[in-house]
Amino acid sequence: MELTTYAIRADPRFEAVYQLSPSDLQIPPRAIRQAFIYSTDDQDESKVQSLAISLQESLKTFLKPLSKETRQTDTTYPQLLGRVVRPKDGGLPHVVVDESSSVPFKVATRLDIDFEKLSPAQRFPDEAIQKADFAIGLDDSELLSQHNLIVQLTFIKGGFVLVVQIHHVITDGYGYAGFMRQWLQRTNTLVTKGWYEENPSTKSTKTSIHDKTELLRDVCESPDAVGELNGLKTWETLYKNAPKISKNPLMGSKEIQSKIFWLSPGSLEKLRAEMHNYTEDRPTIFESITALAWQCLARARTDANTAVESTTSSGLFAADMRTRLVPPLVTDFFGNAVTAVVARARxxxxxxxQHANVATVIDTVQATLRKDTTDRNLRSINRLIFSQLQAGRYVPADLLGQDVLFNSWEHLYPSLGAMEIGVGKFCIMRNLQDAPITPSYVLLLPSYGMRQTSSSEAASHKYQYSGGIELEVHLLRHQMEKLEQDEEWTRYFSV
Incomplete structure (x- = not known):
């Protein structure tokens, strides 16, 4: 194996300090690490040789300070160059960029790995994309503490894998994807045209993607708002009744297994129609999937020792606040802007x-997602969680017990075309988490605008995404085995 690490620096170099919002400070020191998989053929050989240089050169164009004299642009990401500093005097963590700051960019050549080893025929299962091959040392906590962004580009026989790791404290999956879309597009232009020039029209004329003002604003305490705060009351009750725990529930155990399941377009419509039989308001795809998953995971995690009648499960739904705040954040806001609303069911x-039970579950999910994701609820919940963390109390979620965390990345990347880099063909993205991975986590993966596209209508390239929706599920191994044997689950999901 050939492995070279380059240090990508700003030109000109600069120093800066960037503050973090309460939403940022709720995140444990973990990384978002996505692997972008591309296939190549002999015609791509000449471009492959220069791909690493093109990626590095285009990356440098984003590593610029935020300008106070001119409008901040939506194509500047200086936080990626820095590191998260946690002051020893108890001060709030923040991002520091030094003149010596750099982005480690690893380039590896592994011609002993054939593209077929990634199991494209099985839709690139998690176990085929090993961190030991494609993210060498990226899960080192010391490395994460020194660099907010780390990249590894690995060339294999018949393709390449681009792994991009960003410190979760500086942004969530939505901000991550906003940066990636721009970087891939800029690299594509550089590869295909040989040059890139920033279009002045891309500069922000309104709120910057780095403007955290709305996340710092106080919550309206108007008496008229009390009736809207059911979501906040649910959280307050959880904190009141939960015992104090010494470990962040997002950190699981080494026994947690991750597996990706697939819903074909036909199965999606079948599931949605089935759920519509139980509720007056037609459910969304997300509501339908999460309602079914909540029930199936409950069965997978219940055993003879479970006190069924006295146990209540919390379904925690990650809600992106960007479009829900009033006024809203910009679409590609770079930072953490996700908070969770909670549904409860015995x-x-x-x-x-039974019919009545399924109806109760889907109604509960719909009520939570449609009524508790208001501006005041989300601001209030976000403030409550932050204040509790400051007081040393973790989120009261028993993810190794009966609670479930739901999230969706389905719309992060709008199309397969948006993922093209000028070399080869984009196939799929995979989420590479650190162990111990979050337990009882259900994540809708990107569908690239193809949720309704059947396999026969999908992109002509045989390795590319084949339509429908993928679901990443984390469970203890014996629970995963039970889930895969659940009749309701297998009616809709396949591996």
Missing amino acids: LSILLPK
Whole structure:
């Protein structure tokens, strides 16, 4: 194996300090690490040789300070160059960029790995994309503490894998994807045209993608708002009744297994129609999937020792606040702007497959997602979680027990075309998490605008995404085995 690490620096170099919002400070020191998989053929050989240089040169164009004299642009990401500093005097963490700051960019050649080893025929399962091959040392905590952005580009026989790791404290998955879309597009232009010039029209004329003002604003305490704060009350009750825990529930155990399941376009419509039988308001795809998953995971995690009648499960739904705040944040806001709303259901409701029980579950999910994701609820919940963390109390979620965390990255990347880099063909993205990975986590993966596209209508390239929706599920191994045997689950999902 050939491995070279380059230090990508700003030109000209600069120093700066960037503050973090309360939303940022709720995140444990972990990384978002996505692997972008591309296939190549003999015609790509000449471009492959220069791909690493093109990626590095285009990356440098984003590593510029935020300008106070001119409008901040939506094509500047100086935080990526820095590191998160946690002051020893108890001050709030912040991002520091020094003149010596750099982005480690690793380039590896692994011609002993054939593209077929990634199992494209099985839609690139998690176990085929090993960190030991494609993210060498990126999970080192010391490395994460020194660099907010680390990249590894690995050339294999018949393709390449681009792994991009960004410190989660500086942004969530939505901000991550906003940067990636721009970087891939800029690299594509550089590869295909040989040059790139920033279009002045791309400069922000309104709120910057770095403007955290709305996340710092106080919540309206108007008496008229009390009736809207059911979501906040649910959280307050959880904190009141939960025992103090010494470990962040997002950090699981080494026994957690990650597996990707697939819903074909036909299965999606079938599931949505089935759920519509139980509720007056037509459910969204997300509502339908999460309602079914909540029930199936409850069955997978219940055993003879579970006190069914007295146990209540919390379904935590990650809600992106960008478009829900008033006024909203910009679409590509770079930072953490996600908070969770909670639905509650007794196991005695979740476990049976009777009509009335399913109706209760889907109604509960819809009420939570449609009524508790208001501006005031989200601001209030976000402030409550931050204040509790400051007081040493973690989020009261028993993810190794009966609670479930739901999230969606389905719309992060709008199309396969948006992922092209000027070399080869984009196939798929995979999420590479550190162990111990978050337990009882259900994540909708990107569908690239193809949720309704059947395999026969999908892109002509045989390795590319084939339509439908993928679901990443984290469970203890014996629970995963039970889930895969659940009749309701297998009606819609396949591996």
